[in-house]
Amino acid sequence: MELELVLAPVNDSLLALGEAELCARWGLSPAEAARGAAFVLPRDRAEHASARAVVRAELARRLRTEPAELAFERGSHGRPRLAAPFHDADIDFNVAHSDGLVVCLLGPAGTLFGVDVERATRPRDLQVASDFFAPSEVEELLALAPAQRLRRFYELWTSKEAYIKARGLGLAIPLDSFRFSFTHERPLLTIESGAPRLEDGSADRGDAWSFQHLEEGEHLIAAGVRAEPGSLVIRRFTWPCDRAP
Ligand SMILES: CC(C)(COP(=O)(O)OP(=O)(O)OC[C@H]1O[C@@H](n2cnc3c(N)ncnc32)[C@H](O)[C@@H]1OP(=O)(O)O)[C@@H](O)C(=O)NCCC(=O)NCCS
Known part of the structure; x- marks a missing residue:
């Protein structure tokens, strides 16, 4: 299965435009603008x-079509869709x-x-892992040399978030009802028996999924799909305000 991953750096010229101008230029809806207003810092907005x-x-x-012509609705747990x-x-x-960094993964409907993306150099209190991750994930994390632990923490975090x-x-x-192992070429997912079922009522299976990581500068990106490993086409987004006049 082919998925496309769009990478869009949020640079200074974009931040200088500000949230209101960004909303106006791309035709964001009042609901989208209101959601952004919940962020305290202008940079986050x-x-x-x-x-x-x-x-x-x-x-x-x-x-x-035009960006402003699109409308979105959200699933019961907040995932937006057309x-x-x-x-x-x-x-x-x-x-x-x-x-x-903004990352957007696009693919066929029904899959x-x-x-997820995180700046993987940002220091973290690894206690978070002990509090929320699966026991085997914590065990593998703590078995690593201290210098390797932060990287593994973010590999776990982004994989779990992508799932x-x-x-x-x-x-x-x-977060402890499924677990990742990194002893293979790609992250390997195992799903515990009590984990939430799929929409059709069947149990999910870890071996039905493929995950991969990519680095973009200091950022670590995880992409996961319920399909055989396929190609991931990377595209870099160009903001109109970055184009030469
Ligand atoms: C809301 C959540 C889906 C992602 O939150 P996040 O990490 O703060 O934000 P991200 O940048 O990864 O993603 C945000 C986008 O995910 C999408 N999203 C929201 N709810 C979603 C859901 N239930 N399923 C899929 N995507 C969702 C939305 O597009 C959202 O952006 P928008 O509100 O501007 O449209 C959820 O996983 C969460 O609250 N995470 C908190 C962080 C955490 O504890 N993670 C544990 C990792 S092990």
Whole structure:
């Protein structure tokens, strides 16, 4: 299965535009703008608006329409999806942003996929892992040399986040009800018997999923899809304000 991953740095010229201008230029809805207003820092508000702008621009390009023509609705746990008139389009997306980078994963509708990004150099209290991750994940993490632990922490964090986002359930999935192992070429997912079932009522299976990591500067990105490993096409987003006049 081919997925496309769009990388969009949130740079200074974009931040200088500010959230209101970003919302206006890409036709963000009042609901999208209101969601952004919940962020305290102007920088975070602009990054949120940038993420929504990337989603609108990328979907509009594929659907041959204008970004402002798109409408969105959210699933019961908050995952956004296209609403009418494009609700039947054979395209889905998942977006993440962190500390200066927006990533948007696009693929066919009806396939479960999710993405996460973190600035993997930012120090973290690894106690978070002991509190929330599966016991085997914590064990493997602590068995590593201290210098390798931060990297593994972010590999775990982004993989787990990509999975719960792909399922569309967010934190309604207990973080210790599934686990990743990194002793193979790609992250290997195992799902415990009590984990939330798929929409059709069947139990999810870890071996039905493929995960991979990519680095972009200091950022670590995880992409997960419920399919055989396939190609991931990387595209770098160009903001209109970055183009030469
Ligand atoms: C909401 C959540 C899906 C992601 O939150 P996050 O890490 O703060 O934010 P990200 O940048 O990765 O993703 C945000 C985007 O995910 C999408 N999203 C929201 N709910 C979603 C869901 N249930 N499923 C999939 N995607 C979702 C939205 O597009 C959202 O951006 P928007 O609100 O501007 O549209 C959820 O996983 C969460 O609250 N995480 C908190 C962090 C945490 O404890 N993670 C544990 C990791 S092991």
